[in-house]
Amino acid sequence: MKKARIIYNPSAGREAVRKALPDLLERLERAGYETSSHATTGEGDAQRAAEYAVKRKFDVVVAAGGDGTVYEVINGLAEHQYRPALGIIPGGTTNDFARALQLPKDMEEAASVIAGGYKKPLDIGKVNQKYFINIAGGGTITELTYEVPSKWKTMLGQLAYYAKGLEKLVFLKPTRMKVESKEMTFDEEIMLFLVANSHSVGGLKKIAPDADLSDGYFDVLAVKKTSIPDFIKIATQALRGEHLKDPSVIYFQTAELQVTSEESVQLNLDGELGGTLPARFRVLHKHLQIFTPPDK
Numbered sequence: 001m002k003k004a005r006i007i008y009n010p011s012a013g014r015e016a017v018r019k020a021l022p023d024l025l026e027r028l029e030r031a032g033y034e035t036s037s038h039a040t041t042g043e044g045d046a047q048r049a050a051e052y053a054v055k056r057k058f059d060v061v062v063a064a065g066g067d068g069t070v071y072e073v074i075n076g077l078a079e080h081q082y083r084p085a086l087g088i089i090p091g092g093t094t095n096d097f098a099r100a101l102q103l104p105k106d107m108e109e110a111a112s113v114i115a116g117g118y119k120k121p122l123d124i125g126k127v128n129q130k131y132f133i134n135i136a137g138g139g140t141i142t143e144l145t146y147e148v149p150s151k152w153k154t155m156l157g158q159l160a161y162y163a164k165g166l167e168k169l170v171f172l173k174p175t176r177m178k179v180e181s182k183e184m185t186f187d188e189e190i191m192l193f194l195v196a197n198s199h200s201v202g203g204l205k206k207i208a209p210d211a212d213l214s215d216g217y218f219d220v221l222a223v224k225k226t227s228i229p230d231f232i233k234i235a236t237q238a239l240r241g242e243h244l245k246d247p248s249v250i251y252f253q254t255a256e257l258q259v260t261s262e263e264s265v266q267l268n269l270d271g272e273l274g275g276t277l278p279a280r281f282r283v284l285h286k287h288l289q290i291f292t293p294p295d296k
């Protein structure tokens with residue numbers, strides 16, 4: 001019998017996953033899996049739980065929670081030779097990656113996607129000794145995701161991110177960064193820097209419109225130094241995916257890049273604080289088998 005383990009964050013999404021867990025387990029059992037679960041206890045625990053699942057040769061690991069839980073689980077799986085297939089249950093506040101995969105918002109329906117058995121080999125990103133699957137970023141505006149207090153998330157849900165974003169905009173300042181790759185090299189003052197594996201982050205579903213999770217490339221987007229009103233204009237255009245023609249926007253594809261700065265720049269990996277520059281980014285092509293809705 002195939003073994004599936006659900007690693008879930010009991011505090012995510014106002015305890016939504018904790019409440020749904022019995023139904024999620026039952027859905028997988030009906031699909032023929034022997035199931036077990038692990039409730040995470042705090043930072044780093046989902047990664048340790050994923051490493052345990054690798055060691056015990058589970059067939060499937062399910063990350064149930066928000067993007068932070070998915071990020072930790074990926075980091076527990078990525079560097080091993082044997083890697084269980086990954087299922088995702090969107091139970092967090094924003095669920096960017098689940099959205100990029102076009103998973104159903106309803107957790108039981110997302111469990112049915114895993115039960116359905118259709119999966120694809122997808123790319124992930126490696127940066128220094130860490131891994132990400134959705135989007136990595138740098139620049140003061142990207143600090144907002146890990147600076148949102150969890151109390152705000154409980155009270156406001158996704159609005160908490162917009163509130164923090166507005167606060168960050170007021171203090172937005174450019175950072176000088178040097179980006180080097182085979183395809184493009186620049187040394188500029190940057191308002192926002194993104195290395196996208198998928199096309200969607202936050203409410204911006206077309207921020208990296210050409211990003212494809214299995215093409216072997218990152219889509220790199222940088223916004224050069226602008227005034228705050230111009231930055232807001234570009235952000236508004238990004239809602240419709242119309243920001244790429246702005247002269248302040250640099251956009252290109254590459255499988256590998258090196259980023260350095262003389263300033264202290266924190267890296268945002270899938271919404272979590274993931275170390276600082278300098279950083280070397282590399283695509284690990286089709287590195288993880290991930291359950292998705294079948295192609296239409």
Ligand SMILES: Nc1ncnc2c1ncn2[C@@H]1O[C@H](COP(=O)(O)OP(=O)(O)OP(=O)(O)O)[C@@H](O)[C@H]1O
Nearest residue numbers: 012013040042043065066067068069092093094095
């Ligand atoms: N039992 C727990 N109690 C409190 N915090 C936890 C617990 N388990 C994990 N965490 C923390 O929660 C973070 C991840 O939260 P997660 O992304 O799953 O949910 P979220 O914050 O509601 O959603 P989103 O990331 O989409 O905003 C982890 O980085 C970890 O530090």
